[in-house]
Amino acid sequence: MDAAANIRFRLFAARYNHPVEVVVVRKHDFKMKVLSTTKKFEPLVMTSVDYKIQEFIGE
Incomplete structure (x- = not known):
């Protein structure tokens, strides 16, 4: 992910919390990859879309 896209995603996350x-x-x-949380996430390689994001961010 390039720097410009990273900034856009972070601004979106800050605006909508x-x-x-x-x-x-x-x-x-x-x-x-999950951005804009207090916990750092490394990119995960997935093969199935059958997952819940809460499993990764802990909510």
């Missing part, structure tokens, strides 16, 4: 989930679709899987 919600974490932002960024998803990058690839051929057989996708990468998911």
Whole structure:
């Protein structure tokens, strides 16, 4: 993710007071990263969309 996109996502999260989930679709899987939380998240490689974001952010 480039710096300009990162700034946009952080501004959106600050304005609406919600974490932002960024998803990058690839051929057989996708990468998911959560931004703008107090906890740092590394990008996760996922193969199924059957997940709950609360499992990752702890709410």
